[in-house]
Amino acid sequence: MSLARTLACVILIAVCGVSLAADWLAPSGYAKQFREVPSSPPSRQHLLGTDEIGRDRFARVLYGTRISLILAPAAALVSTLLAALVGGLAGYLGGVWLRIATTFTDLFLSLPWLFLLIAVRALLPLNVSPLCSVLITFFILGVLGWAASARVLSASAGSLRNSDYVLQARASGLHGPRLFFVHVLPNLKPVLYAQFWISIPVFILSEANLGILGLGVAEPLPSWGSLLRELEGLISFREEPWRLVPLVLLIVVVTSFQVVLSNNEEVTA
Amino acid sequence: MNGRRVFSKLFSPKSVPAKGHLQAFLLPLLCLALLAPAASAQSGGELRFCLRTEPKTFDPLLVDDDASLSIRYLTGGVLIRANRKTQQLEPELAESWKLSKDGKQITFKLRHGILFSDGTPFSSDDVAYTMQRLMDPNLHSSTGDAFRSGAGKVTTVKPGPDQITIIFPAPIVGLDALFDQVALVSAHSPKKEQAVLGPFLVAEYKAGSSVLLKRNPNYWKKDAQGHRLPYLDSIRLDIQPNGDVEILRFKRGELDLINAIDSNYFDKLAATSPQLVHDAGASLDSEFMWFNQVASAPIPPYKRAWFRSANFRRAVSQAINRNDLSRVVYNGHAQPAVGPVSPANKFWFNSRLHAEAHNPQAALQRLQADGFRLQNGILKDKDGNTVEFAIVTNAGNQQRERMAVLIQQDLGEIGIKVNVVTLDFPSLLERISQKFDYEAAILGFRNVDLDPSGQMNIWLSSAENHAWNPQQKSPETAWEAEIDNLMRAQASAFDAQERKRSFDRVQEIVYEQAPFIYLVNQNALSAVSTSVEGASPVILSPQTFWNAERLTLKANTRAGR
Numbered sequence: 001m002s003l004a005r006t007l008a009c010v011i012l013i014a015v016c017g018v019s020l021a022a023d024w025l026a027p028s029g030y031a032k033q034f035r036e037v038p039s040s041p042p043s044r045q046h047l048l049g050t051d052e053i054g055r056d057r058f059a060r061v062l063y064g065t066r067i068s069l070i071l072a073p074a075a076a077l078v079s080t081l082l083a084a085l086v087g088g089l090a091g092y093l094g095g096v097w098l099r100i101a102t103t104f105t106d107l108f109l110s111l112p113w114l115f116l117l118i119a120v121r122a123l124l125p126l127n128v129s130p131l132c133s134v135l136i137t138f139f140i141l142g143v144l145g146w147a148a149s150a151r152v153l154s155a156s157a158g159s160l161r162n163s164d165y166v167l168q169a170r171a172s173g174l175h176g177p178r179l180f181f182v183h184v185l186p187n188l189k190p191v192l193y194a195q196f197w198i199s200i201p202v203f204i205l206s207e208a209n210l211g212i213l214g215l216g217v218a219e220p221l222p223s224w225g226s227l228l229r230e231l232e233g234l235i236s237f238r239e240e241p242w243r244l245v246p247l248v249l250l251i252v253v254v255t256s257f258q259v260v261l262s263n264n265e266e267v268t269a
Numbered sequence: 270m271n272g273r274r275v276f277s278k279l280f281s282p283k284s285v286p287a288k289g290h291l292q293a294f295l296l297p298l299l300c301l302a303l304l305a306p307a308a309s310a311q312s313g314g315e316l317r318f319c320l321r322t323e324p325k326t327f328d329p330l331l332v333d334d335d336a337s338l339s340i341r342y343l344t345g346g347v348l349i350r351a352n353r354k355t356q357q358l359e360p361e362l363a364e365s366w367k368l369s370k371d372g373k374q375i376t377f378k379l380r381h382g383i384l385f386s387d388g389t390p391f392s393s394d395d396v397a398y399t400m401q402r403l404m405d406p407n408l409h410s411s412t413g414d415a416f417r418s419g420a421g422k423v424t425t426v427k428p429g430p431d432q433i434t435i436i437f438p439a440p441i442v443g444l445d446a447l448f449d450q451v452a453l454v455s456a457h458s459p460k461k462e463q464a465v466l467g468p469f470l471v472a473e474y475k476a477g478s479s480v481l482l483k484r485n486p487n488y489w490k491k492d493a494q495g496h497r498l499p500y501l502d503s504i505r506l507d508i509q510p511n512g513d514v515e516i517l518r519f520k521r522g523e524l525d526l527i528n529a530i531d532s533n534y535f536d537k538l539a540a541t542s543p544q545l546v547h548d549a550g551a552s553l554d555s556e557f558m559w560f561n562q563v564a565s566a567p568i569p570p571y572k573r574a575w576f577r578s579a580n581f582r583r584a585v586s587q588a589i590n591r592n593d594l595s596r597v598v599y600n601g602h603a604q605p606a607v608g609p610v611s612p613a614n615k616f617w618f619n620s621r622l623h624a625e626a627h628n629p630q631a632a633l634q635r636l637q638a639d640g641f642r643l644q645n646g647i648l649k650d651k652d653g654n655t656v657e658f659a660i661v662t663n664a665g666n667q668q669r670e671r672m673a674v675l676i677q678q679d680l681g682e683i684g685i686k687v688n689v690v691t692l693d694f695p696s697l698l699e700r701i702s703q704k705f706d707y708e709a710a711i712l713g714f715r716n717v718d719l720d721p722s723g724q725m726n727i728w729l730s731s732a733e734n735h736a737w738n739p740q741q742k743s744p745e746t747a748w749e750a751e752i753d754n755l756m757r758a759q760a761s762a763f764d765a766q767e768r769k770r771s772f773d774r775v776q777e778i779v780y781e782q783a784p785f786i787y788l789v790n791q792n793a794l795s796a797v798s799t800s801v802e803g804a805s806p807v808i809l810s811p812q813t814f815w816n817a818e819r820l821t822l823k824a825n826t827r828a829g830r
Contacts (some may be wrong), residue, residue: 031678035675038597052597053598053674054597118693118696121692122692122696126661126688126700126708129688133688133690213693218688218691219673220677239537
């Protein structure tokens with residue numbers, strides 16, 4: 001394991017650990033409004049100051065990190081499974097199935113995903129709790145984010161279909177789902193892992209994009225997207241540098257994921 | 270003012286020449302001194318500020334957007350102008366005017382010897398031509414819509430070039446005030462709407478970049494010293510949709526004013542340069558919340574019953590801490606709102622009313638009267654349903670989103686669970702005006718009209734903008750029927766006090782029934798560079814350049830440009 005990868009893993013573990021300990025580290029909670037001290041600078045009571053309506057920014061960063069780091073992998077899992085199902089099966093079956101799946105995937109990729117997300121978000125019922133809204137948001141991200149992975153997986157499954165051991169299995173009388181689940185899918189694992197890891201930072205950024213547009217996780221739940229929105233009114237970085245913490249954290253985490261991923265790809269290759 | 274400065278400088282002790290040459294110097298100096306006021310009045314420099322959007326039109330009769338409105342204000346000549354500071358009507362191109370008792374006619378006596386910017390003389394023909402174009406249904410002028418009082422044609426009678434009577438088919442309330450929006454166009458000029466009577470004319474337009482206005486050489490107005498207005502040579506309007514960039518450019522000195530500024534930016538500027546920012550007090554704009562009361566709305570019947578209860582709405586209103594909304598969300602640059610009229614509207618505001626005080630206990634008592642009860646911190650209705658609803662607002666408007674979150678916590682104190690939902694604006698509009706698929710909403714009104722007749726499209730139960738229950742065939746409640754009657758009464762009366770009595774009662778009903786729960790009136794915040802002389806920001810639009818003809822730039826700024 002390279003030093004960079006070790007460092008990235010340590011960072012990711014540390015960030016996850018700290019965010020999971022939010023209940024102890026930030027007992028004031030993410031929603032409590034200290035209305036007497038809105039937009040206050042860092043102090044002993046509020047380590048990163050308060051936001052515009054007086055909520056403890058440190059607590060919101062911790063809880064927001066927890067939400068983004070738990071739910072982005074969950075969304076990545078959904079999208080990877082869908083990609084495995086569509087891309088893997090199409091590649092394995094080949095012929096007309098592959099053409100149909102490729103056309104469908106291309107069509108899906110050509111859609112402007114941001115507008116699609118906004119449209120799907122607008123169709124959802126309004127009266128859902130913040131927790132439910134965050135689950136819905138990431139589920140939508142997962143359901144809409146499978147297409148790119150599906151193309152990679154269909155190509156990999158296609159090459160596996162003509163491999164010697166699959167031909168041998170077929171010659172031994174193994175067909176249909178059993179052949180797919182016993183011989184093809186396990187050999188797609190490295191690609192699946194890679195796609196899973198690639199998807200996590202993509203979904204983190206996607207949620208941040210939605211959050212910046214005000215369409216992400218419902219208030220008062222924090223997420224990196226909603227925390228990054230605070231930077232909208234920042235004229236000078238020097239005036240309130242503590243407000244950059246969510247941005248720095250996002251960059252560090254996404255970079256760490258990329259470092260871990262690049263090493264994964266090298267191992268896979 | 271500038272002239273006087275130049276004069277005093279020339280005759281300051283340092284500039285007095287040697288005695289023997291006194292006469293030789295005195296004559297040219299005297300000539301210079303006499304010429305100086307006119308010269309300085311004609312070199313006020315170039316004022317620069319931003320338009321947030323591209324102007325949609327330069328035809329003053331087709332104006333319908335903020336950017337075009339600003340250009341029309343700066344270039345258009347009107348018969349009557351509403352003074353943005355005093356809120357009184359003042360004669361402009363009309364020396365005087367007279368309204369008929371039946372409210373159908375208005376007679377103007379026009380100023381004599383006025384020229385359009387291209388030199389074409391101004392006469393009653395131009396007023397008649399403007400009215401004819403304005404009322405042409407094929408033009409689809411929103412300015413003209415305000416004059417469409419009934420079926421039939423608008424006619425004009427011209428006893429002479431300096432007098433005109435305009436006759437409308439039906440009475441129009443506040444008729445004279447409407448002429449503040451009618452920029453006159455020339456009937457005879459080959460340049461048509463490019464020939465203007467206002468202080469500036471459009472000299473250059475670069476799509477997506479800027480609009481350059483230059484001084485109208487034929488502008489009729491003079492200052493008290495007899496100097497021809499405007500003082501400024503030109504105004505450059507840069508098209509800049511991004512507010513952050515606008516602030517940065519203002520701080521760098523590239524812009525001279527910001528007409529409307531966000532409260533956060535205002536405070537940041539105030540912290541470093543308090544002399545640049547101006548808080549003119551409560552504006553006419555209001556933010557409010559309302560519940561969906563539409564009978565056919567796809568919401569559970571028990572929720573509709575809550576929303577249709579005046580007690581429920583008043584209780585919610587009492588549970589909201591408006592002082593906190595003003596202080597926290599607007600950094601103190603907003604006032605707790607009372608009702609449909611802002612206290613800034615000096616004549617029409619009902620001063621007997623006061624903003625609903627934050628009182629959760631009183632709110633709970635009201636709710637108990639309707640059978641609601643608090644169980645383990647959760648409010649239940651008389652059938653045991655948990656009181657929970659969603660507030661929708663438009664995504665991207667941070668102040669509304671923050672107000673929703675504060676209201677979420679305020680209502681949580683009386684056991685009401687609120688979910689805050691932000692939607693993109695088209696989706697929001699579709700839900701609140703077509704599908705009625707929402708429970709409560711927060712939006713705002715941008716009021717530009719002081720007269721309550723401008724709010725007919727909100728208060729009449731048959732109106733489209735009667736947001737809580739629009740387009741009713743007949744009023745569904747007694748209080749809505751009373752509002753209908755009062756609004757029609759004020760619109761058909763011509764005695765100002767009688768109209769005020771009717772509209773005061775409308776404000777009282779709105780306060781008692783709370784169909785709109787008014788939250789705050791934002792303050793009119795603006796920023797003006799110290800290089801601008803004569804600026805006096807006001808609450809009415811355009812806040813900073815309402816007196817553009819009398820603005821000028823300091824000499825050092827002029828020299829630097």
